[in-house]
Amino acid sequence: MTAQSKWLRYFKLNFFNLGDEKDSEDRYRLLHRNMILFMILVTIVPLVLMALVNYHQYRTSLKAEIINPMRVLSSKTKHSFELFVEEKLSTVRFITSAYSIEELANKDKLNKIFRVLKKEFPGFVDLGLIDYKGIQVSYAGPYELLGKNYSDQSWYHEVIVRGVYISDVFMGYRKFPHIAIAVQLGNDVSGSCILRATIDTHQFDNLIAAMELDAESDAFLINDKGVFQTHSKFYGKVLDNCPFSPPLGNYGNYIAEEKDPNGREIISVYTHFDKMGYSLVLIKPKSVILKTWFTLKSEMFFIFIISTVLIILTIFKITSFLINKTRDADERRELAFRELEHSQKLSSIGRLAAGVAHEINNPLAIINEKAGLMKDLIELTSEFKNREKFLGLTNSIQKSVERCKTITHRLLGFARRMEVQFEVLNVNDVVKEVLGFLEKEYVYRGIDIRLELDENLPQISSDLGQLQQVFLNILSNAIAAVADNGNVTIKTWDQDPETIGVSIKDNGTGMSEETIKHIFEPFFTTKKGYGTGLGLAITYGIIQKLGGKIKVESKLGEGSIFHVYLPKKAPLKSSE
Amino acid sequence: MKKPNILLVDDEVDFVQTLAERLQLRGFDIHVAHDGDSAMSQMDSSPPDIVVLDVMMPGLGGLDVLKQIKSQLPKIQVILLTGRGSTADGIEGMRLGAFDYLMKPIDIDELIKKINASIRSPS
Numbered sequence: 001m002t003a004q005s006k007w008l009r010y011f012k013l014n015f016f017n018l019g020d021e022k023d024s025e026d027r028y029r030l031l032h033r034n035m036i037l038f039m040i041l042v043t044i045v046p047l048v049l050m051a052l053v054n055y056h057q058y059r060t061s062l063k064a065e066i067i068n069p070m071r072v073l074s075s076k077t078k079h080s081f082e083l084f085v086e087e088k089l090s091t092v093r094f095i096t097s098a099y100s101i102e103e104l105a106n107k108d109k110l111n112k113i114f115r116v117l118k119k120e121f122p123g124f125v126d127l128g129l130i131d132y133k134g135i136q137v138s139y140a141g142p143y144e145l146l147g148k149n150y151s152d153q154s155w156y157h158e159v160i161v162r163g164v165y166i167s168d169v170f171m172g173y174r175k176f177p178h179i180a181i182a183v184q185l186g187n188d189v190s191g192s193c194i195l196r197a198t199i200d201t202h203q204f205d206n207l208i209a210a211m212e213l214d215a216e217s218d219a220f221l222i223n224d225k226g227v228f229q230t231h232s233k234f235y236g237k238v239l240d241n242c243p244f245s246p247p248l249g250n251y252g253n254y255i256a257e258e259k260d261p262n263g264r265e266i267i268s269v270y271t272h273f274d275k276m277g278y279s280l281v282l283i284k285p286k287s288v289i290l291k292t293w294f295t296l297k298s299e300m301f302f303i304f305i306i307s308t309v310l311i312i313l314t315i316f317k318i319t320s321f322l323i324n325k326t327r328d329a330d331e332r333r334e335l336a337f338r339e340l341e342h343s344q345k346l347s348s349i350g351r352l353a354a355g356v357a358h359e360i361n362n363p364l365a366i367i368n369e370k371a372g373l374m375k376d377l378i379e380l381t382s383e384f385k386n387r388e389k390f391l392g393l394t395n396s397i398q399k400s401v402e403r404c405k406t407i408t409h410r411l412l413g414f415a416r417r418m419e420v421q422f423e424v425l426n427v428n429d430v431v432k433e434v435l436g437f438l439e440k441e442y443v444y445r446g447i448d449i450r451l452e453l454d455e456n457l458p459q460i461s462s463d464l465g466q467l468q469q470v471f472l473n474i475l476s477n478a479i480a481a482v483a484d485n486g487n488v489t490i491k492t493w494d495q496d497p498e499t500i501g502v503s504i505k506d507n508g509t510g511m512s513e514e515t516i517k518h519i520f521e522p523f524f525t526t527k528k529g530y531g532t533g534l535g536l537a538i539t540y541g542i543i544q545k546l547g548g549k550i551k552v553e554s555k556l557g558e559g560s561i562f563h564v565y566l567p568k569k570a571p572l573k574s575s576e
Numbered sequence: 577m578k579k580p581n582i583l584l585v586d587d588e589v590d591f592v593q594t595l596a597e598r599l600q601l602r603g604f605d606i607h608v609a610h611d612g613d614s615a616m617s618q619m620d621s622s623p624p625d626i627v628v629l630d631v632m633m634p635g636l637g638g639l640d641v642l643k644q645i646k647s648q649l650p651k652i653q654v655i656l657l658t659g660r661g662s663t664a665d666g667i668e669g670m671r672l673g674a675f676d677y678l679m680k681p682i683d684i685d686e687l688i689k690k691i692n693a694s695i696r697s698p699s
Binding site: 369 | 591595601682
């Protein structure tokens, strides 16, 4: 046996095959519980799984949809920055190509160029020429920087090597954030000079403002060392150290989900510039990004809860319906079994009784004749000693034989195969006739007989004599059961197209359950001393033969009700 | 009126002898047979007026004897005795031509009434 089938068997055993030793009420309760658990398991679990999968997928796609515009915006802004710097660089380059070193060294000339420059290209702060020794030889701008020696500064060496240099943002002598652009002119080292222009980074702020960010979001430039190049709304001023650390190298686009120093969950997009050591950082708090998501999530949650509740309600309804059906079916089956058992028991008892009665009948006949002969002889002999005494004795023997005969005949009658004489009759009339036989007794005892006979009761095909016997037995029992001035109700009705019903109800002593169980068995009697215990057994036998049914309900102290159901048409075969 | 000649047929010897004696005491001319075959041969030699016949007998049963009587000697009246406490045998017998039936144990006065009635009745 494989492990799986073993498991399955175990499962079945524990779930649906419930031990018989348990109380039946417990069994149904257990079955009910297990069915509910099982159904919840097979419905709710997939639902939960599906909801979780959906949750994740939605979340992922929604995030992508929100992050993408951030990425696009970052790239666009990066380009603007690059374009801005490129433009300034081109301008400086143009000056270096358009003018000779001599012209630029001329202070007036340089001032003139600077004025035009400032007018055409806003953002330029000053312009200066530095010779190969690092000395500022010519300067146009608001500061007194002529003759300043830059030879010990790093950017100076870089421009000598590369020909072009763009600085990080710095405060320098000017005390406001700006960048410097330096371009070398001339080819030979001894004759070369450097044209250096500084640009106000106020322009950067304009570019960031153009991103039109919401109040919760932030964007700023940092250099590769992690120093702010523009103001940040939340994280610091220009030249402060940035709390975020972008990845090293030129990484293009990088998206991180992290926590900012204020503890907010954020999504940050780092965009590295192609030519400069800058990164544009765009930061949005997750709460803003996922606002849509939360709305969707609560809707999904709502739907989930509603469907779960519906499923559970349905499961409860269905299982209790099924359990009730099962229980009904079980009860009906059990009842049918009990009835079958009962009728089999009665028929075997009947057969036994008939056999015994028949065997007893013959010796009884002999006793009867012997006693009769004795009596005859005594009567014929006039001088018989103790004549009267002997006559009394033989009479008493014959009376006893008569009593035995009554019993054997009734016993035989209980089980015999008797030909039933079917005729069309009205059960109402039969009931009234039988009441006629009993009239003396119930009138004398003041018993109230109530008739609720259906006037339109259809005629049925049955045996008149046998029906009389049936009603006589049941009615005399009822009359015996009630106290003086009690009441007995007889009702007839049209049960269904095949049957009619008769009920006889009394408010007498009633019977215990134990009594009801044995009531149709021969020789069972509660009338100690004077009952044969055959009345209801015969009644039962007759009703069976007529194709009908008899049922009894009773409660001690409240009375009994006998229901007799008779077929309208004679049964095809009237044998036992 | 001459007392009728009666044949009692029953396999219960004790019963039938006693009954015969009682009927003889009452002046009837009684013959006895213990089974169907001997009853038939007795009837052939001296036919009785009335046969009192038990239904349940080993060998030739009461109803078979009745049929033979009715086919061979239809003038003879037959009264059946049944021990099964059932009217079915009696009714079946009457259908076959029996005059009447009695259930065992019988009342002798009842039997005599039926015997007298059968004599009066035209067979």
